[in-house]
Amino acid sequence: MERAFTPLECLMPAGNLKFCLLILNQPLNKGHFHCLWNRAALRACADGGANHLYDITEGSQESGYPCHTKLAFHDNWLLFFLPNLLEHLQGLHSVPPLKCLDFLPDYISGDFDSIQPEVKEYYKVKGCELIETMDQDLTDFTKCLQILQKKIEKKGLQVDVIVALGGLGGRFDQTMASVETLFHATNITPSPVIVIQECSLIYLLQPGKHKLHVDTGLEGPWCGLIPIGSPCESVTTTGLRWNLTNQVLKFGTLVSTSNTYDDSGIVTIETDKPLLWTMAIKS
Amino acid sequence: MRNHQEEHLPQLELIHDMKTQAQKPLMAARALRPPGGWNIGYRLQASHMESPPAFPINRHQGNLKFCLLILNQPLNKGHFHCLWNRAALRACADGGANHLYDITEGSQESFLPDYISGDFDSIQPEVKEYYKVKGCELIETMDQDLTDFTKCLQILQKKIEKKGLQVDVIVALGGLGGRFDQTMASVETLFHATNITPSPVIVIQECSLIYLLQPGKHKLHVDTGLEGPWCGLIPIGSPCESVTTTGLRWNLTNQVLKFGTLVSTSNTYDDSGIVTIETDKPLLWTMAIKS
Numbered sequence: 253m254e255r256a257f258t259p260l261e262c263l264m265p266a267g268n269l270k271f272c273l274l275i276l277n278q279p280l281n282k283g284h285f286h287c288l289w290n291r292a293a294l295r296a297c298a299d300g301g302a303n304h305l306y307d308i309t310e311g312s313q314e315s316g317y318p319c320h321t322k323l324a325f326h327d328n329w330l331l332f333f334l335p336n337l338l339e340h341l342q343g344l345h346s347v348p349p350l351k352c353l354d355f356l357p358d359y360i361s362g363d364f365d366s367i368q369p370e371v372k373e374y375y376k377v378k379g380c381e382l383i384e385t386m387d388q389d390l391t392d393f394t395k396c397l398q399i400l401q402k403k404i405e406k407k408g409l410q411v412d413v414i415v416a417l418g419g420l421g422g423r424f425d426q427t428m429a430s431v432e433t434l435f436h437a438t439n440i441t442p443s444p445v446i447v448i449q450e451c452s453l454i455y456l457l458q459p460g461k462h463k464l465h466v467d468t469g470l471e472g473p474w475c476g477l478i479p480i481g482s483p484c485e486s487v488t489t490t491g492l493r494w495n496l497t498n499q500v501l502k503f504g505t506l507v508s509t510s511n512t513y514d515d516s517g518i519v520t521i522e523t524d525k526p527l528l529w530t531m532a533i534k535s
Numbered sequence: 536m537r538n539h540q541e542e543h544l545p546q547l548e549l550i551h552d553m554k555t556q557a558q559k560p561l562m563a564a565r566a567l568r569p570p571g572g573w574n575i576g577y578r579l580q581a582s583h584m585e586s587p588p589a590f591p592i593n594r595h596q597g598n599l600k601f602c603l604l605i606l607n608q609p610l611n612k613g614h615f616h617c618l619w620n621r622a623a624l625r626a627c628a629d630g631g632a633n634h635l636y637d638i639t640e641g642s643q644e645s646f647l648p649d650y651i652s653g654d655f656d657s658i659q660p661e662v663k664e665y666y667k668v669k670g671c672e673l674i675e676t677m678d679q680d681l682t683d684f685t686k687c688l689q690i691l692q693k694k695i696e697k698k699g700l701q702v703d704v705i706v707a708l709g710g711l712g713g714r715f716d717q718t719m720a721s722v723e724t725l726f727h728a729t730n731i732t733p734s735p736v737i738v739i740q741e742c743s744l745i746y747l748l749q750p751g752k753h754k755l756h757v758d759t760g761l762e763g764p765w766c767g768l769i770p771i772g773s774p775c776e777s778v779t780t781t782g783l784r785w786n787l788t789n790q791v792l793k794f795g796t797l798v799s800t801s802n803t804y805d806d807s808g809i810v811t812i813e814t815d816k817p818l819l820w821t822m823a824i825k826s
Binding site for chain 1: 679680682711712713714715716717718719720722723726727741742743744745765766767769770771772773774785793794795797798800801802817821823
């Protein structure tokens with residue numbers, strides 16, 4: 253059975269994609285953030301992710317106009333400005349304010365060793381659910397995902413993909429922790445989980461056949477296949493510039509990096525072991 | 536002639552202790568290694584900081600012999616200036632030359648690499664021209680199965696042998712940020728490095744360092760005062776069936792490290808200043824550098 257997926261569909265402005273958004277403890281990319289926040293069915297922060305959410309929404313946590321600095325220099329100023337304008341208008345016309353316009357997450361989870369006390373207090377006062385998770389063997393991201401899946405089931409939501417923002421930069425150990433969470437994710441949720449930061453996306457392919465649609469127009473110039481957990485004895489691909497045919501992918505032997513696409517717009521991958529797909533997002 | 540700023544900058548020093556017990560030879564190139572394998576001590580010293588009385592005053596001069604590779608990622612000024620002056624050899628892997636050019640703006644002439652290698656698909660034409668005119672060696676490497684970093688390392692080792700240099704460590708700057716596939720390519724190079732050079736290879740970017748531990752026992756000195764708050768052990772190539780550590784906040788005893796089971800991240804140190812690690816498979820050590 254072939255699993256079909258369009259990794260960058262969540263970043264396309266239009267569409268009916270149903271997804272949830274997790275914000276991890278890494279600097280946030282404004283472009284991705286604003287594209288994803290408004291359309292997410294559920295929004296959560298993993299511990300220090302709340303600090304980054306607080307910073308990136310500075311000035312618009314309260315109702316009113318954003319500061320002019322952001323208006324002048326922000327590429328997506330309309331996306332940034334408009335929610336606040338709407339909120340102001342709602343105030344004038346007595347329309348109940350939409351929660352998403354306050355940039356309040358549905359919940360913040362973690363062991364709370366990264367979230368700044370004032371940030372934690374702010375979101376607590378605003379009525380966000382704070383869920384403390386003390387298990388030291390699981391990462392904040394993994395625990396956040398477990399809670400998310402429970403809420404998805406409780407609300408009976410249909411979810412096409414779970415998008416985690418911010419798991420790939422900064423501390424190297426945290427990047428690896430994000431990858432580890434993708435391994436656990438298959439036991440936590442049936443929804444695909446992708447991790448995005450800056451220009452990179454990662455997605456763990458389970459053993460079997462996969463078909464990735466890479467024709468959204470948002471694909472950047474590189475992609476790769478990383479045998480990160482264990483060697484893959486047999487990988488076969490189509491749609492790449494440098495394809496593989498029953499090839500071994502293994503650290504120390506061959507890892508596919510700086511690969512790219514042919515013109516077909518579709519990449520197929522067949523693998524016997526879990527294999528990490530990574531691709532560029534156009535900036 | 537020393538740069539007058541050097542005295543205020545951290546110095547890098549590497550200490551080797553060789554253990555006497557035998558290690559199973561894994562590949563032909565490892566015959567170059569001493570039979571007991573390497574124990575690596577790693578020290579970053581800030582000469583302007585108050586040192587414990589045991590440190591001799593001239594310690595900051597250091598005897599560390601190392602080479603510097605600059606990879607294609609944004610450069611951290613602190614690390615760069617600390618490392619550039621005292622490196623025995625300096626090289627750029629392809630687009631690493633762009634970052635070198637940028638970070639030395641206004642005084643590029645004082646910061647010329649010994650060579651720049653790669654397939655030259657990342658280096659900007661004007662940067663390439665500049666270094667060419669200044670007499671830097673440009674070495675084109677067309678092998679598409681190996682990364683620029685790996686090829687740069689191969690060339691470095693040839694030059695080290697040709698010059699008969701003693702090298703304690705090879706430091707690669709910049710392999711861990713930006714593009715995820717390039718970060719993974721840096722890790723891949725560390726796997727190949729054991730067949731390329733007997734010198735340990737470490738990769739540094741911003742606050743992160745990675746170093747691949749070969750199967751066997753390792754002893755890391757983590758008491759320079761410049762260690763940051765976190766460290767980790769990442770079974771990146773294949774599962775490790777048995778890992779035992781001391782010196783960590785959360786130690787392991789004959790434990791399996793495996794993606795999907797257990798990966799050690801956000802770990803930290805006890806007060807001993809020494810971390811020992813015994814592993815049955817290659818295991819990636821990662822640690823924070825204090826900013």
